[in-house]
Amino acid sequence: MNRTIGLAHLSALHLSPPDLVEAAADAGFTSVGIRVHPATRSETQYPMAAGSFMSAQTIERLAGTGLSVRDIEVFTLDGHRGRKEWEPVLEAGAALGAGILNVIGADPDPARLTDSLAALVDDAAQYGIRPSIEPISYQPLDSVPAAGLLVDRTGCGIMLDSLHFVRAGSQIEDLKALPSGAVTVIQLCDGPAATPVLPVPHRMPLGQEVNGSARQIESRAKRLAPGEGVFPLREILAALPDAPISVEVPDVWAVEAGGTAAHLKHLHTAADTLIGSHLQTEMESTS
Structure with missing residues (x-):
C-alpha cells in the first residue's frame, strides 16, 4: 500500500504552525500535526485558538500548499482537566480540519482516566x-495493551509513537491484538537499543521541560531518523498496514548545526526510503 508521509510538529517545534506548514511542504510532506496546546507546564503556547490571527494564517498556508492537518496535540488527562479545558482545544482543531487529537494519559487513577477519556x-x-x-513510556498510561483496553471502553484511537513503543517494552504481537482501525497515526522515528545518556540541551523549543530525565531528553530533543537505529519499524508497518504515518524526530543539535530545512528534508528522505523498502519487501513476499 502506498503511504503518504506527514510531519509531526515536535520535529520542528520551534516553527510556528504557519511556518511549519511551509517548511513541511518544501520538504515533501503531505500533512502536518500541529501543537495547539502545551505538553508541559513550562511550555510557551502558540496562539492557535479558533478564529485567532495565527489560526487564520495557518489555514491560509494550508490552502496555498495543499497540505492538511491530520492531528492536533496535545491534551493531557491528569485527573483535574475536563470539558472547560478541552473544549477550546477541540475548537482549535476543528478550525484546522484536524481529525485526531493526541491525548496523554497522565492520570494515575485508571478508572478516572477511563471516565475522562470517554467524556x-x-x-x-x-x-x-x-x-x-x-x-x-514515562507516563502512567505507557503500554499498547493498556491503550487497547481504553479503545474498547471509550472508542478512542491510539497514536503509536515508535520510540515509546520500544522504551515501554511493548511487542509486535500487542499491535496485532488491537481492534481493527485502533491506531490512527504511527509517529515514526528510530533510536538505539537502550535510552542514550544525553546532555540537557541548553535551550529547548518553546521552553519544554525535560526534568533531567534521560527518556524525556531523548523523546523531546534527540531522536534518530527512520532507518538510522534498531527499532522494529518494518515490523510495525507490517502489523499496521493502513495506519497513516507522521514523522516525529526532534533533534535540537541537528537543527542548530545544519538548519531546519536540511533536517526536515533528511527526515522525509529517510522515511520515504524506509517505507519504499518495506513496500518492496512486501511485494516480493507476495509474488
Missing part, C-alpha cells in the same frame, strides 16, 4: 475529531 471522546465527536491516546 472527551463523546464531546470530540461533535467536532469530527477522534481523541487518540498515546502510550508514553
Whole structure:
C-alpha cells in the first residue's frame, strides 16, 4: 500500500504552525500535526485558538500548499482537566480540519482516566475529531495493551509513537491484538537499543521541560531518523498496514548545526526510503 508521509510538529517545534506548514511542504510532506496546546507546564503556547490571527494564517498556508492537518496535540488527562479545558482545544482543531487529537494519559487513577477519556471522546465527536491516546513510556498510561483496553471502553484511537513503543517494552504481537482501525497515526522515528545518556540541551523549543530525565531528553530533543537505529519499524508497518504515518524526530543539535530545512528534508528522505523498502519487501513476499 502506498503511504503518504506527514510531519509531526515536535520535529520542528520551534516553527510556528504557519511556518511549519511551509517548511513541511518544501520538504515533501503531505500533512502536518500541529501543537495547539502545551505538553508541559513550562511550555510557551502558540496562539492557535479558533478564529485567532495565527489560526487564520495557518489555514491560509494550508490552502496555498495543499497540505492538511491530520492531528492536533496535545491534551493531557491528569485527573483535574475536563470539558472547560478541552473544549477550546477541540475548537482549535476543528478550525484546522484536524481529525485526531493526541491525548496523554497522565492520570494515575485508571478508572478516572477511563471516565475522562470517554467524556472527551463523546464531546470530540461533535467536532469530527477522534481523541487518540498515546502510550508514553514515562507516563502512567505507557503500554499498547493498556491503550487497547481504553479503545474498547471509550472508542478512542491510539497514536503509536515508535520510540515509546520500544522504551515501554511493548511487542509486535500487542499491535496485532488491537481492534481493527485502533491506531490512527504511527509517529515514526528510530533510536538505539537502550535510552542514550544525553546532555540537557541548553535551550529547548518553546521552553519544554525535560526534568533531567534521560527518556524525556531523548523523546523531546534527540531522536534518530527512520532507518538510522534498531527499532522494529518494518515490523510495525507490517502489523499496521493502513495506519497513516507522521514523522516525529526532534533533534535540537541537528537543527542548530545544519538548519531546519536540511533536517526536515533528511527526515522525509529517510522515511520515504524506509517505507519504499518495506513496500518492496512486501511485494516480493507476495509474488
